[in-house]
Amino acid sequence: MSGVHDMGGVHGFGPVEPEENEPVFHEEWEGRMFGLMVSAGRDYFSRAAIESIEPTTYLSSSYYEKWLMALEKVMVAKGVLSPDELEGRTGYFASNPGAVPSKKEDPKLASRVRSGMYRQRRPRREATGSSKFKPGDTVRARDIETMGHTRLPDYVRRRRGVVDRVYGVYDFPDAVHGSDGVPPQYVYNVRFLASELWRESAEPGGSLHIDMWESYLEPAGRLEGVS
Numbered sequence: 340m341s342g343v344h345d346m347g348g349v350h351g352f353g354p355v356e357p358e359e360n361e362p363v364f365h366e367e368w369e370g371r372m373f374g375l376m377v378s379a380g381r382d383y384f385s386r387a388a389i390e391s392i393e394p395t396t397y398l399s400s401s402y403y404e405k406w407l408m409a410l411e412k413v414m415v416a417k418g419v420l421s422p423d424e425l426e427g428r429t430g431y432f433a434s435n436p437g438a439v440p441s442k443k444e445d446p447k448l449a450s451r452v453r454s455g456m457y458r459q460r461r462p463r464r465e466a467t468g469s470s471k472f473k474p475g476d477t478v479r480a481r482d483i484e485t486m487g488h489t490r491l492p493d494y495v496r497r498r499r500g501v502v503d504r505v506y507g508v509y510d511f512p513d514a515v516h517g518s519d520g521v522p523p524q525y526v527y528n529v530r531f532l533a534s535e536l537w538r539e540s541a542e543p544g545g546s547l548h549i550d551m552w553e554s555y556l557e558p559a560g561r562l563e564g565v566s
């Protein structure tokens with residue numbers, strides 16, 4: 340879907356201002372959140388959950404706050420936690436900020452989590468057919484309406500570019516998280532002229548390379564000025 344999470348090419352949010360000597364985590368809980376996501380993310384995290392956060396809350400939340408809200412949402416949806424449990428524990432620690440969270444020792448579970456953390460599913464798949472496009476082909480990014488997650492940036496839709504590379508076949512990230520049986524697709528590196536994307540406000544001579552799945556693209560007429 341197109342929403343506040345898709346800020347590429349959008350004006351009005353100010354410049355990106357890197358923090359000098361920025362720490363890995365600003366707060367201890369952020370490190371814990373990272374650990375939770377690494378260990379449980381494959382089964383309990385989805386981009387769609389983050390993108391379903393109410394716009395005002397999304398824009399006013401930090402990076403790891405969004406992770407936390409998304410993880411809570413999916414765990415409630417899967418029945419691991421209940422809204423009452425979350426509200427009760429949140430209320431307890433809000434009233435008792437010095438309380439120490441309980442800790443349960445479960446060596447077998449800890450071992451299973453650690454082993455799963457390093458067992459990554461490879462997104463690349465064997466090609467069963469030929470690619471629709473080849474390097475040098477002019478393509479247009481389609482204007483696709485979807486109610487779920489998509490990696491198709493809003494600012495490239497309806498714009499033309501030229502295929503620079505064909506990477507091979509990969510899992511399609513727009514599929515529902517954790518679903519099998521969704522056909523993988525060829526992925527391409529497409530070069531877009533800045534003038535094609537941003538017209539008169541573009542910097543002269545600039546271009547942008549974007550990785551795009553095959554279903555995002557359609558054939559287009561020759562684009563002048565791209566060699």
